[in-house]
Amino acid sequence: MLEIKNLKVGIYGKEVLKGVSLTIPDGETHVLFGPNGSGKTSLLMTVMGYPQYKITGGSIMFNGRELNSMPIDERAMLGIGMFFQRPPSIKGIKLSDITEIIKAKSGTRMDPAVAAKALNLEYLMPRDINNGFSGGEIKRSELMQLFAQKPAFMMFDEPESGVDIENMKLIGSKIRNLLERDVDKTQRTKSSLIITHTGYILDYADADYGYTLLDGVIKCRHDARKLFEDIQHNGFRECDECLNTK
Ligand SMILES: Nc1ncnc2c1ncn2[C@@H]1O[C@H](COP(=O)(O)OP(=O)(O)OP(=O)(O)O)[C@@H](O)[C@H]1O
Numbered sequence: 001m002l003e004i005k006n007l008k009v010g011i012y013g014k015e016v017l018k019g020v021s022l023t024i025p026d027g028e029t030h031v032l033f034g035p036n037g038s039g040k041t042s043l044l045m046t047v048m049g050y051p052q053y054k055i056t057g058g059s060i061m062f063n064g065r066e067l068n069s070m071p072i073d074e075r076a077m078l079g080i081g082m083f084f085q086r087p088p089s090i091k092g093i094k095l096s097d098i099t100e101i102i103k104a105k106s107g108t109r110m111d112p113a114v115a116a117k118a119l120n121l122e123y124l125m126p127r128d129i130n131n132g133f134s135g136g137e138i139k140r141s142e143l144m145q146l147f148a149q150k151p152a153f154m155m156f157d158e159p160e161s162g163v164d165i166e167n168m169k170l171i172g173s174k175i176r177n178l179l180e181r182d183v184d185k186t187q188r189t190k191s192s193l194i195i196t197h198t199g200y201i202l203d204y205a206d207a208d209y210g211y212t213l214l215d216g217v218i219k220c221r222h223d224a225r226k227l228f229e230d231i232q233h234n235g236f237r238e239c240d241e242c243l244n245t246k
Pocket residue numbers: 011012014016034035036037038039040041042043052
């Protein structure tokens with residue numbers, strides 16, 4: 001269970017999150033909508049523990065432990081993982097190397113060869129991580145690393161951006177597997193927070209709830225698909241007005 005209370009975050013002096021609260025129980029998938037620059041990536045980076053994102057108020061709890069000042073690697077060891085919007089490329093470390101390292105650290109029993117075949121990236125395994133990878137290849141590489149880690153709580157930052165229709169099917173179905181969406185909710189061990197602009201991921205991950213983040217503040221919490229349809233019809237402004245009138 002992830003519990004964020006009244007979280008305030010600044011980056012290089014700019015306040016990007018202005019009191020965000022949300023709770024994601026075990027087994028649930030929640031999605032985050034919001035305009036460009038509203039603070040979505042900043043929220044995920046803060047939960048993962050990137051030190052540039054300075055917490056100025058509030059708390060992040062994961063399974064009863066406070067994360068606020070915990071380093072990234074400890075959070076990863078606790079079972080938090082992230083699929084990045086723009087991961088760095090790393091020269092000198094092959095995708096196969098990092099997969100083995102993550103697998104060993106996390107103690108998962110995945111078979112890298114089987115996962116590489118399933119993700120259609122066998123040809124990328126001997127290459128340096130993300131170095132010269134296409135947009136879609138980077139997304140599959142991010143998934144490979146999550147398969148190696150199998151974290152209990154996964155954050156996905158725009159997993160569908162720049163992905164072609166066929167790869168969307170592949171990525172969507174693999175995310176569905178990772179999140180155990182076909183397992184009965186009472187037996188499910190994974191939970192997730194997904195950022196999406198296009199909503200395509202909802203066809204695969206059938207999220208439990210959705211939120212709208214506007215200028216660093218959560219303005220709405222609703223059934224994910226219903227919220228997405230409302231945003232499509234009325235834009236984000238409606239979310240703002242909706243909550244203001246309640
Ligand atoms: N390293 C940084 N230096 C300065 N400003 C930053 C930095 N990182 C984020 N910001 C600012 O914080 C704000 C929120 O950025 P963030 O990346 O969280 O937005 P987002 O909601 O993920 O947007 P998008 O939908 O475009 O990905 C933006 O105004 C951005 O410019």
